[in-house]
Amino acid sequence: MGGRDIAGDDMDMGSMHEEGANKNKSFGERLVSWLGRLHTMVIHFPIALFIGAFGVELFGLWRRNRDYQHVAHIMLAVGALGAIAAAFLGWFAGGFYLTDRNPILMTHRWLGTLIAVFGVALAWMAARHRKGPDRSRTLYWVVLGLMTLAISIQGFLGGTFMHGGINHLAF
Numbered sequence: 587m588g589g590r591d592i593a594g595d596d597m598d599m600g601s602m603h604e605e606g607a608n609k610n611k612s613f614g615e616r617l618v619s620w621l622g623r624l625h626t627m628v629i630h631f632p633i634a635l636f637i638g639a640f641g642v643e644l645f646g647l648w649r650r651n652r653d654y655q656h657v658a659h660i661m662l663a664v665g666a667l668g669a670i671a672a673a674f675l676g677w678f679a680g681g682f683y684l685t686d687r688n689p690i691l692m693t694h695r696w697l698g699t700l701i702a703v704f705g706v707a708l709a710w711m712a713a714r715h716r717k718g719p720d721r722s723r724t725l726y727w728v729v730l731g732l733m734t735l736a737i738s739i740q741g742f743l744g745g746t747f748m749h750g751g752i753n754h755l756a757f
Contacts, residue, residue, distance in 0.1 A: 622679030629672045629744070633737055635665030636705065640734045643727075652719065659712035666705035673702035690752075694743040701736055708733060 608616055639661035646654025676698050686692035711726045746752050 618678050621675055625672060625675035625679040626748075628668065628675055632665045632668030632672055632701075632705065633741060635661045635668060636701075636708075636737055637734055639665065639708075640730055643730065655712070655716060659709070659716055662705070662709040662712050666702070666709040669698075669702040669705040673698045688747070690743055690747050694740065694747055697736060697740050697743065701733065701740060704729060704733055704736075 611619070639658040642654050642658045642661065646652065646658070676695065680686070680691055680695050686695065708726070708729055711729065715721055715723055715726060745754050
């Protein structure tokens with residue numbers, strides 16, 4: 587009853603250490619750090635939307651129903667906006683460097699930036715195909731499939747970077 591909570595003391599010491607470290611930082615440095623910490627909160631939404639759009643498109647093909655294309659288009663548009671936000675915040679998290687000493691971080695940085703760019707391209711392609719449904723969708727399917735693969739690789743790299751190395755998913 588009268589004992590101390592060791593885990594609580596660790597939390598207090600961590601908070602005190604962080605507060606002490608923040609005292610030496612300017613407002614701008616604290617803002618950059620805070621924005622970078624939002625990256626991990628934002629990333630999950632575009633990941634789910636892009637992969638979900640791929641699944642919805644496949645389901646629409648299976649059901650032979652083009653109405654699912656409209657749903658996928660909305661998912662891609664919202665996912666592209668989320669990917670832009672995630673990439674933007676990722677640059678705050680990793681620092682504004684064109685190269686990194688850590689090859690995992692550098693690959694993660696640039697793949698994430700490309701995912702945001704190609705996410706916008708995919709949303710545009712989906713809108714274009716909605717207006718002209720007789721157009722070939724081959725390029726769209728190739729880019730959507732590559733995007734799904736790239737997001738899977740990106741998630742693995744982010745997990746590798748954040749959770750202790752390449753073996754973080756070891757079974």
